[in-house]
Amino acid sequence: MYLLIPAAGSGKRMGADRNKLLLQVHSKSLIAWTLLAAEAASSISWIGIISQPHDWEDFKGIIADLKLTKPVELITGGATRQESVYNGLLALPDAAKQVLIHDGARCIATPNLLNACAEAILHCPGLIAAIPVKDTIKVVDESGIIQSTPDREQLWAAQTPQGFDVKLLKQCHAEGVRQGWEVTDDAALFEKCGIKVRIVPGEETNLKVTTPQDLVIGQFILSHRE
Numbered sequence: 001m002y003l004l005i006p007a008a009g010s011g012k013r014m015g016a017d018r019n020k021l022l023l024q025v026h027s028k029s030l031i032a033w034t035l036l037a038a039e040a041a042s043s044i045s046w047i048g049i050i051s052q053p054h055d056w057e058d059f060k061g062i063i064a065d066l067k068l069t070k071p072v073e074l075i076t077g078g079a080t081r082q083e084s085v086y087n088g089l090l091a092l093p094d095a096a097k098q099v100l101i102h103d104g105a106r107c108i109a110t111p112n113l114l115n116a117c118a119e120a121i122l123h124c125p126g127l128i129a130a131i132p133v134k135d136t137i138k139v140v141d142e143s144g145i146i147q148s149t150p151d152r153e154q155l156w157a158a159q160t161p162q163g164f165d166v167k168l169l170k171q172c173h174a175e176g177v178r179q180g181w182e183v184t185d186d187a188a189l190f191e192k193c194g195i196k197v198r199i200v201p202g203e204e205t206n207l208k209v210t211t212p213q214d215l216v217i218g219q220f221i222l223s224h225r226e
């Protein structure tokens, strides 16, 4: 299975002085933890890291240190995650019929989850890892007044990996550019194009390291993986 790792963000919400994926947890960068999961997932045969050229020197050093056995390519990222993924799709080898997309910032996902998604995408056009929402969610207007309380039974928190038929996802991204759609995940493009996306059970621990608090939680979870 081909794996694209969006890793071209700037980590504004982390407030660090560099791409947050270069920050370290237990002596390894966040991107290194993500790459180790991909290396350990038997289903993954090719890895594309979508990243900004100014990070390439650091990324090349990390890749060399990990002594990965799988081919890894660096692909130039865009100004948004959406643009970065589209760049990644256009850089996939022609042989890629399905692809998994997994955020570099979700560095705690297990190889098992990558394998489960890789198997499931062989049987459907699109999928995402997701978990049922535990909180009661409120829809709130600009003045801070609650408008509604959606039925929690229907609410799921989206994660990555997200898996897709490559040809369909390329078409959905092209349509997104034509229509000016701005989305925060690839499943949303499938949804807008009316293509079914299936849920695969995600992992409670598969958080996206976004803020300094997430870094502390991530450190705790990963301390059991060393």
Ligand SMILES: Nc1ccn([C@@H]2O[C@H](COP(=O)(O)OP(=O)(O)OP(=O)(O)O)[C@@H](O)[C@H]2O)c(=O)n1
Pocket (backbone or CB within 6 Å): 005, 006, 007, 008, 009, 010, 011, 012, 013, 014, 020, 021, 050, 051, 077, 078, 079, 080, 081, 082, 084, 085, 103, 104, 105, 106, 208, 209, 210
């Ligand atoms: N232009 C971008 C923006 C984000 N990403 C990647 O998409 C994933 C999810 O994005 P997020 O966690 O929001 O990362 P950042 O954009 O770095 O964070 P922030 O929004 O706080 O700036 C990350 O692995 C990030 O590197 C990307 O490849 N290209």
Ligand SMILES: C[C@](O)(CO)[C@H](O)COP(=O)(O)O
Pocket (backbone or CB within 6 Å): 081, 103, 157, 158, 159, 160, 184, 185, 186, 208
């Ligand atoms: C793809 C994603 O990780 C699913 O939870 C998320 O949507 C990434 O986008 P964000 O803008 O960083 O929230």
